[in-house]
Amino acid sequence: MSSITVFIIDANESTQHALSRLMRAAGFRVFCTGSVNELLRLERPASNAVILADVDTTRLFAETLPRCLHDKSQALPVIYLTDYDTEYMRKEARRMGAVGYFRKPIDDQALLDSITFAVRQSKVRNAG
Template sequence: MPAECHTIYVIDDDASIRRALGRVMTSAGYAWESFDSADQFLARTDLAENACIVADMALIGMSGLELQQELNARHYRFPVIFLTAEDSEEIRNVARNAGAAGFFRKPVDTQALLDAIDWALHEPQQEPSEPDSPLV
């Protein structure tokens, strides 16, 4: 059972995905908040310290990868797990180089996602290998 002090931030422009992931987080015992855009998330000033982000890569406005780069630039070390409907080796490599803690194709296996969240919350976060890599 996850510690109560961990918060999962779900960022997806699809309300049904946010609701579904919220139910998964609740059933796993995580506190969670959802946002429909990266900009809405970044506007928050009271973010939890022990948190993980689950974000769609293809958000409207700022993409998930751009969000990861902005977090890196602001020196936020939240683990980020990406979800995507369109997968490719190139996208996975760019996400990995940006410092992503995980990468899943939609529809996501919820147990695999929860395992990745648990791992990401308990492993030290690595510095991104190429913080200024071009976005796909």
């Protein structure tokens, strides 16, 4: 599935670099931003894309990011990444429709599998 595009939102440039290197090695297209506002300014594909969002960087958490994307008619699957995992954060992410939630350091293969699964599920939802 080399046509997948991954948007990474993380204020930490070394994390952006590491994640983008992993995504490119898997054959994905990658765009990195340091904030949600930067992401909202980017031209995003309507399908075959997913957002990896650092919970601490977004400062909007699960509730606001999907709403911002929906308001722009560009609802892409969101996978949250965090340094500080709590039960509350996991529940909020699920409640707001996150397709994945990972604590750093991240299992590379699990993340890649989650991205591929999220894009496939998104295609199924959009087709039906």
